[in-house]
Amino acid sequence: MSDVFNDVPAGTHPAYASPEYKSTMLRAPSRPLIRLPQTLTEVTGPRPGADIVGPTEADFTKCHGGEALGERIIVTGRVLDEDGRAVPNAVLEIWQANAAGRYNHPVDTHDAPLDPHFEGNGRVTTGEDGSYRFQSIKPGAYPWGNHHNAWRPNHIHFSLFGPGVATRLVTQMYFPGDPLLALDPIFNCIPDADARARLVSQFDIDVTQPNYALGYRFDIVVRGRHATPMEN
Amino acid sequence: MPGLTSSQTVGPYFHLGLIRDGQSSLVGPETKGERIAIEGLVIDGPGVPVTDAMIEIWQANAAGRYDHPTDTQDKPLDPAFHGFGRAAVDKTGHYRFETIRPGAVPGRGNALQAPHIAVTVFARGLLLHLNTRLYFAGEPLNETDPVLGLVPDEARRRTLIATPVATAPIPTYRFDIRLQGPGETVFFEI
Numbered sequence: 179m180s181d182v183f184n185d186v187p188a189g190t191h192p193a194y195a196s197p198e199y200k201s202t203m204l205r206a207p208s209r210p211l212i213r214l215p216q217t218l219t220e221v222t223g224p225r226p227g228a229d230i231v232g233p234t235e236a237d238f239t240k241c242h243g244g245e246a247l248g249e250r251i252i253v254t255g256r257v258l259d260e261d262g263r264a265v266p267n268a269v270l271e272i273w274q275a276n277a278a279g280r281y282n283h284p285v286d287t288h289d290a291p292l293d294p295h296f297e298g299n300g301r302v303t304t305g306e307d308g309s310y311r312f313q314s315i316k317p318g319a320y321p322w323g324n325h326h327n328a329w330r331p332n333h334i335h336f337s338l339f340g341p342g343v344a345t346r347l348v349t350q351m352y353f354p355g356d357p358l359l360a361l362d363p364i365f366n367c368i369p370d371a372d373a374r375a376r377l378v379s380q381f382d383i384d385v386t387q388p389n390y391a392l393g394y395r396f397d398i399v400v401r402g403r404h405a406t407p408m409e410n
Numbered sequence: 411m412p413g414l415t416s417s418q419t420v421g422p423y424f425h426l427g428l429i430r431d432g433q434s435s436l437v438g439p440e441t442k443g444e445r446i447a448i449e450g451l452v453i454d455g456p457g458v459p460v461t462d463a464m465i466e467i468w469q470a471n472a473a474g475r476y477d478h479p480t481d482t483q484d485k486p487l488d489p490a491f492h493g494f495g496r497a498a499v500d501k502t503g504h505y506r507f508e509t510i511r512p513g514a515v516p517g518r519g520n521a522l523q524a525p526h527i528a529v530t531v532f533a534r535g536l537l538l539h540l541n542t543r544l545y546f547a548g549e550p551l552n553e554t555d556p557v558l559g560l561v562p563d564e565a566r567r568r569t570l571i572a573t574p575v576a577t578a579p580i581p582t583y584r585f586d587i588r589l590q591g592p593g594e595t596v597f598f599e600i
Binding site for chain 1: 411412413414415416417418419420421422423424425426427428430432433454455456458460462466468470476477478480481492493494496515516517518523526528530532533534535536537538539540541543556557560561566589590591594595596597598599600
């Protein structure tokens with residue numbers, strides 16, 4: 179018997195072809211995916227070290243000799259599997275726009291200022307209890323070309339290596355009460371309302387640090403495992 | 411039971427958080443095995459190169475063992491090989507990795523899998539990454555590989571086979587990834 183990762187519940191992930199998000203239309207596969215019963219290749223997976231993803235960087239608020247502009251935030255949470263078990267040693271890679279809604283990236287031409295003291299990326303590894311924590315600046319909203327007057331809600335990108343190839347996850351964390359969420363095709367391409375709600379972080383006064391930064395909680399849940407007779 | 415976290419697109423700015431120098435070479439001077447390069451082009455439905463995709467690969471070492479605690483085979487680990495690589499495509503849609511040819515690993519049952527590399531594709535416009543596999547042209551084990559056997563159509567199966575395009579300075583295999591349309595790469599639900 180070997181453990182394989184559970185099937186993904188219907189409605190959790192967006193469909194590849196999601197017409198409201200126009201870029202999917204020329205990039206989504208037109209053929210149905212072929213189901214591959216997991217083998218050793220899929221139940222194992224990368225555990226990249228600092229030589230590959232870079233050293234730990236859990237404070238995005240200071241760089242190049244100064245403090246970034248904007249509203250300081252602390253983001254913390256746990257990486258768990260569907261059975262509620264902590265996922266230790268998971269590498270989280272994180273990137274985001276600055277407070278003005280501009281990425282420190284050559285492709286971003288939005289007419290908003292760059293911040294010389296904010297790069298907007300970092301990496302953390304979960305502890306034995308699956309927890310992580312970093313501090314940053316609340317990212318600004320920004321316009322994009324999907325449709326007339328389209329604006330992305332405030333969001334932070336997360337990339338996560340869980341225990342295996344089958345748990346690889348890239349997602350975005352949103353902020354509570356953002357009026358742009360209801361209008362955002364990328365967020366709303368997720369069919370299941372509860373699954374959408376789970377991408378919205380929760381404000382937490384206990385995480386909030388007095389006289390310093392607002393606190394948000396965001397847990398990430400990867401596929402759980404069950405035993406299967408892989409030998410047969 | 412906590413609910414699974416949904417996938418969202420990597421977007422156009424992923425380089426900022428994910429791309430570092432040296433990620434596309436999996437080998438060092440001490441790495442055991444036959445050195446190879448893998449290169450290819452990512453194209454969209456109309457056949458236009460995708461210039462903002464990211465490719466990740468995961469593979470066994472030359473002996474056919476994964477550097478992962480779940481792989482308990484009685485085969486040697488290689489301290490100079492960890493099996494993970496990442497590359498952003500360039501402005502023309504091309505990517506390239508330097509690695510070693512992986513050994514064969516077991517499949518389900520008594521099956522032996524042909525040497526292969528797990529390939530994952532991320533891009534703006536992909537709300538969920540795509541999983542595929544790279545196999546090597548001319549490998550006799552391809553004939554009995556259980557995953558290739560899941561793809562009955564010969565032309566579709568060919569989209570999973572990397573073909574040799576150069577022998578010097580190192581053997582180089584070509585593996586294009588067609589996201590959509592004629593010649594669309596086979597993608598797997600895992």
